[in-house]
Amino acid sequence: MTYELYYWPTIQGRGEFVRLALEEAGAPYMDVARTKDGVDAMMKWLEAPGASYAPPFLKAGDLIIGQTTNILLFLGARHDLAPQDEAGRLRTNQLQLTIADVVSEAHDTHHPIGMGQYYEDQKPESKRRAKEFRAERIPKYFRYFERALEGNRWLVGDRLTYADLSLFQLVEGLRYAFPRTMKKLEKDYPSIVDLHDRVQHRPNIAAYLKSERRIDFNEDGIFRHYPELEGAA
Numbered sequence: 001m002t003y004e005l006y007y008w009p010t011i012q013g014r015g016e017f018v019r020l021a022l023e024e025a026g027a028p029y030m031d032v033a034r035t036k037d038g039v040d041a042m043m044k045w046l047e048a049p050g051a052s053y054a055p056p057f058l059k060a061g062d063l064i065i066g067q068t069t070n071i072l073l074f075l076g077a078r079h080d081l082a083p084q085d086e087a088g089r090l091r092t093n094q095l096q097l098t099i100a101d102v103v104s105e106a107h108d109t110h111h112p113i114g115m116g117q118y119y120e121d122q123k124p125e126s127k128r129r130a131k132e133f134r135a136e137r138i139p140k141y142f143r144y145f146e147r148a149l150e151g152n153r154w155l156v157g158d159r160l161t162y163a164d165l166s167l168f169q170l171v172e173g174l175r176y177a178f179p180r181t182m183k184k185l186e187k188d189y190p191s192i193v194d195l196h197d198r199v200q201h202r203p204n205i206a207a208y209l210k211s212e213r214r215i216d217f218n219e220d221g222i223f224r225h226y227p228e229l230e231g232a233a
C-alpha cells in the first residue's frame with residue numbers, strides 16, 4: 001500500500017515530522033499536494049466530514065488520520081518506530097506532544113497575535129515573544145530533552161523512535177530560525193546535538209536530506225529566519 005500524505009507543498013512545516021518517519025521506515029508514500037492537482041485534492045479532503053481540519057493528514061487505505069502526533073503514533077506502531085509496550089508507546093507519544101508544543105511556540109514567535117495576519121503587522125509583539133522564547137523557552141525544553149537522554153542513546157528505550165526523528169527536526173528548525181541563539185546554546189546540550197548528528201547520518205535520512213523531496217526552510221514555514229527576532233536591528 002502506498003500512503004498518501006497531504007501537506008502544503010512548499011514548506012517543511014508540520015508535514016516534515018511525518019515525512020521523516022515515512023523516509024526512515026522506507027515506506028512507500030505520495031506527497032500528494034506536490035503532484036499535479038494535488039492541492040485541490042487536499043482542499044477537497046479538508047471539506048469532507050470527519051477528515052481533518054488542517055494538514056498534515058495521512059491516508060492509509062480507508063483510514064484518514066489527522067494531527068501530526070496521531071499520525072506518528074500510527075506510523076510508529078506500524079513501522080517499528082516506537083516500542084510495543086504501553087509504557088514505551090505512551091512515553092514516545094508524550095515526547096512527541098512536547099515537541100509539538102515547542103513547534104507551536106516557535107510558530108508564535110512570528111505570529112504571536114494572529115495566524116491570519118501578516119508578520120509585518122505584528123512585528124513588535126513578535127520581537128517580545130521571540131526574546132522570551134530564545135531566553136526561557138528553548139532552554140527549558142532543551143533541559144527536559146537533555147535529561148531524557150542522560151545515559152541513553154535514544155529518547156525512549158534502546159532503539160530509535162519517531163520522537164528521535166522529531167527532535168532532530170526540531171534542532172534543524174531552530175538552527176535555521178535562530179542560528180546565533182543555537183550556536184551559543186548547543187554546548188550546554190551535548191546529548192541532543194549527538195542525537196541530531198546520529199539521526200542525520202542514518203542511511204535513509206541522509207539520502208532523503210540530499211534528495212529533492214526535502215524542501216528548503218523558508219519564510220513561509222513554521223521555522224522562519226527573521227534576523228530582527230534574534231535581536232538584530
Ligand SMILES: N[C@@H](CCC(=O)N[C@@H](CS)C(=O)NCC(=O)O)C(=O)O
Binds near residue numbers: 054055056068100
Ligand atoms: N495540531 C495540528 C496543527 C495543524 C496545523 O496547524 N496545520 C497548519 C499547517 S502546519 C495549517 O495548515 N493550519 C491551518 C489552520 O489551522 O486553519 C497538527 O499537529 O497537525
